Amino acid sequence: MGNDLFEAEERKVLSLLELNRVVKGAVRSAFSGACWVQAETSDVRTNASSGHCYLEFIEKHPANGQLVAKARGAIWAGTFRTLKACFEQATGQVFTSGLKVLVKVTAEYHELYGFSLTVLDIDPTYTLGDMVRKRMEIIRRLEEEGVFTLNKELPFPVLPQRIAMVTSPTAAGYEDFLNQLTNNKAGYPFYTKLFPAVMQGERTEASLVAALDGIYGHRDCFDAVVIIRGGGSASDLSCFDSYPLAANCAQFPLPVITGIGHERDDSVLDMVAHTRMKTPTAVAEFLIGRMDSAAGEVTGLQSTVCLKSADYLAVQKNFLLSTGSRLPSAVANRLERSRSGLQGLTGRLPAVASTLLSEHAAAVESLFARLRSGSLAFAAENNRRLQLSEQFIRMASPDYILRRGYSLTLKDGGIVKLAADVQTGDVLTTRFADGKVRSTVI
Secondary structure, three states, X not given: OHHHHHHHHHOOOOOHHHHHHHHHHHHHHHOOOOXXXXXXEEEEEEOOOOOOEEEEEEEEOOOOOOEEEEEEEEEOHHHHHHHHHHHHHHHOEOOOOOOEEXXXXXXXXXXOOEEEEEEEEEOHHHHHHHHHHHHHHHHHHHHHOOOOOOOOOOOOOOOOOEEEEEEOOOOHHHHHHHHHHHOOOOOOOOEEEEEEOOOOOOOHHHHHHHXXXXXXXXXXXXXXXEEEOOOOOOOEOHHHOOHHHHHHHHOOOOOEEEEOOOOOOOOHHHHHOOEEEOOHHHHHXXXXXXXXXXXXXXXXXXXXXXXXXXXXXXXXXXXXXXXXXXXXXXXXXXXXXXXHHHHHXXXXXXXXXXXXXXXXHHXXXXXXXXXXXXXXXXXXXXXXXXXXXXXXXXXXOHHHHHHOOOOEEEEOOEEOOOHHHOOOOOEEEEEEOOEEEEEEOO
C-alpha cells in the first residue's frame, strides 16, 4: 500500500480536457495543412435550417468488407452548395451515402466533439472512375452469366397494344406518355396497366424489382413492359446501374422498353433492355410507330392482294372470252362429227341387226334343243321314281302282308301290338288273307 501511495505521488495526472488539448495539439502539428483522403461516404445528411452537410467517412477491408476506419466529417453550407452542384453535374450522381470519394480535408480534434474532418474540396473524377468500374463489373458479370443480351433477343410483338407500365403515378412523364399514346392520330387502341414504383432515391432498386415481379405474375396479359421516368433529377441515375435490377430486366420474358429521360450515358438498365428511348414520349412514339409499321404491312398486303386478284380476274376473263369465241365453231365441229358418226351407224345398222338376229336365233334353237332333251330326261326320271313309290306303297299295304301268310289281331278296331294289351274276356278279331275269325281270350 505504501508503494502505491508513493507511485501516485510520482505520477503525472492529466484531466480529460488537458489530455484532449494535448491530442488536439498533436493533430494540429501533424496535419498543419489540408490533405487528400480516399474514403467512402456514409450517413450523409443535410441540416435543413443551416444548410451544413454532416456525414461519416469510412473504410472497409477489401477482402471481407469489415469496417476498419471511421471519422466524422462536415461540409459547411457555403462550401457544400458549390461542391454538391459541381459533383452532381460532373458525375451524374447524387451526393449521397455509399460513394467512393477523394476529398480535400483538414483534420481537427475538438476537446468536446473529438476527431473530425472538414471538407474543403472534392475530386469528382475519382468517383466517376469508381462508378465506371462498378458498371463494368456489373456488365462483365451479366455477360459471364450469359444473360446480358437475353431481353434484346426476344421477338418484339407485331401489335404491341397491351402495355405494362413501371413508373411513379405522380411523375409528369407518366401523364405525357399516356397522353401521347391514347391520342395517337391513327386511333390505335392501347391497353395500359400501371405498376407503381419509386423512380429516384435509395428505394428505387427494390421498388422496380418488386414492380417487375408483379408484372411477371400476369405476364400472359401483356405484350411489353415500359419503364419510364420523367421530372426527376438527371443526377439521380445510379439506381439504374444496379446488378439485381439489370439481371431481372435482362431475363424478363417480355420485351422491356426504357425511357428514363437522360442523354448523358446509357445506364446498365438501358443496356440490357430490349429497346432504349430517351423520354417517355419517345417510348410512346416508338409503340405508335410499331403499330404504323404493322398497319403499313397490312396495307401493302392489301394492295398486293388487290393487284394479284385483278391480274387473276383479267387472265380468267381473257380465257373466258377466248373460250367463248371458239365455242360456236367447236360446237359446230362436234355436231358435224356426231352427225357423220350417226350416218355411218345408220348405214351399218341393217347388217348389224341381221347379224344380231341370226346370232340370237341360233342361240334360241340351241336353248330349245337343250330344253327338250332336259325335259324328256326329267320326265323319265320322275316316272321311274313314281313306279318305285307305287311298288313300296303296295308292299307296305295290309292286304299284301296278309297274302304273304301274316295275320292281324284287332281289338275294338285297333291293332294289338303287345300281349300286355290283351286281358281275359277280351273279344279279338283276327284277319287273314281270305277272311277273319272272332275269338274270346280265356
